[in-house]
Amino acid sequence: MVSPELLRRFPFFASLDEKQLEQLAMISHEKDYPKGTLLVKENTAATLLALLVEGDIDLIFSGGGEGAISNALVGSIAPGEVYGVSSLIEPYRYTATVRATLPVKVIEMDGVALRVMVEKDAKLGYIMMRNVAIAVLERLKYTQVELAAARA
Amino acid sequence: MVSPELLRRFPFFASLDEKQLEQLAMISHEKDYPKGTLLVKENTAATLLALLVEGDIDLIFSGGGEGAISNALVGSIAPGEVYGVSSLIEPYRYTATVRATLPVKVIEMDGVALRVMVEKDAKLGYIMMRNVAIAVLERLKYTQVELAAARA
Numbered sequence: 259m260v261s262p263e264l265l266r267r268f269p270f271f272a273s274l275d276e277k278q279l280e281q282l283a284m285i286s287h288e289k290d291y292p293k294g295t296l297l298v299k300e301n302t303a304a305t306l307l308a309l310l311v312e313g314d315i316d317l318i319f320s321g322g323g324e325g326a327i328s329n330a331l332v333g334s335i336a337p338g339e340v341y342g343v344s345s346l347i348e349p350y351r352y353t354a355t356v357r358a359t360l361p362v363k364v365i366e367m368d369g370v371a372l373r374v375m376v377e378k379d380a381k382l383g384y385i386m387m388r389n390v391a392i393a394v395l396e397r398l399k400y401t402q403v404e405l406a407a408a409r410a
Numbered sequence: 411m412v413s414p415e416l417l418r419r420f421p422f423f424a425s426l427d428e429k430q431l432e433q434l435a436m437i438s439h440e441k442d443y444p445k446g447t448l449l450v451k452e453n454t455a456a457t458l459l460a461l462l463v464e465g466d467i468d469l470i471f472s473g474g475g476e477g478a479i480s481n482a483l484v485g486s487i488a489p490g491e492v493y494g495v496s497s498l499i500e501p502y503r504y505t506a507t508v509r510a511t512l513p514v515k516v517i518e519m520d521g522v523a524l525r526v527m528v529e530k531d532a533k534l535g536y537i538m539m540r541n542v543a544i545a546v547l548e549r550l551k552y553t554q555v556e557l558a559a560a561r562a
Binding site for chain 1: 505539543550555
């Protein structure tokens with residue numbers, strides 16, 4: 259586990275109370291990975307929700323085997339941002355590959371344990387889902403800007 | 411208001427119980443708009459969460475005044491899909507313009523009333539935020555595919 263104080267530093271965990279932070283801290287681990295590590299693989303079972311503490315991460319989309327598209331860079335994650343939100347959203351499969359472009363420090367949360375927690379505790383579930391929705395909407399906005407630029 | 415039965419037809423309202431559907435039906439209105447209507451304007455206060463019942467809708471990104479990008483098409487909405495999810499997510503401002511490309515029938519929910527409801531009722535809040543996160547993640551996946559294609 260990690261300390262609840264570590265989680266509290268990040269806006270993603272904002273509005274969670276002491277008890278909720280303790281619950282999340284119990285299913286969280288701090289990990290270091292070298293540059294180049296594939297932290298998450300597209301279309302595999304989403305078992306981790308993770309937050310980047312230090313380093314830099316690329317989001318890569320394989321193109322799903324459809325012709326010309328192949329391993330396109332479709333975004334990046336900066337410290338303080340989360341990845342693996344598919345661990346909380348059916349069908350619980352990662353939608354992109356996540357690669358460390360620098361040595362990274364991350365906080366990994368057990369996605370299966372987290373799913374049980376949010377199903378049991380609607381208050382925790384509401385806050386976590388709202389924070390996930392905020393993170394995904396932020397990424398969507400970024401991707402729309404990139405798409406508009408690519409088409410300009 | 412609309413009938414709870416109307417809402418029940420759409421997967422977006424899946425897993426809501428009878429009472430929750432009734433609550434939402436009370437703040438919902440069915441509306442028809444002609445082709446070409448700007449249903450939502452980017453960067454204005456997000457006061458409606460809406461679901462497309464019939465027709466077709468484009469999502470347009472202005473480029474925020476940044477140079478070459480201007481009114482780029484960044485997605486579309488099909489019947490059964492929602493728009494205006496920013497009405498539930500701080501800072502409650504629409505992130506794209508939504509334009510009817512055909513005559514449309516939509517269900518509009520009062521976003522301010524909805525925010526009060528989800529803050530008061532965590533169970534409703536959890537389900538609505540989860541369904542919003544699912545919708546936004548679905549749109550993100552689509553946008554990533556488009557971006558990968560544009561860059562290929």
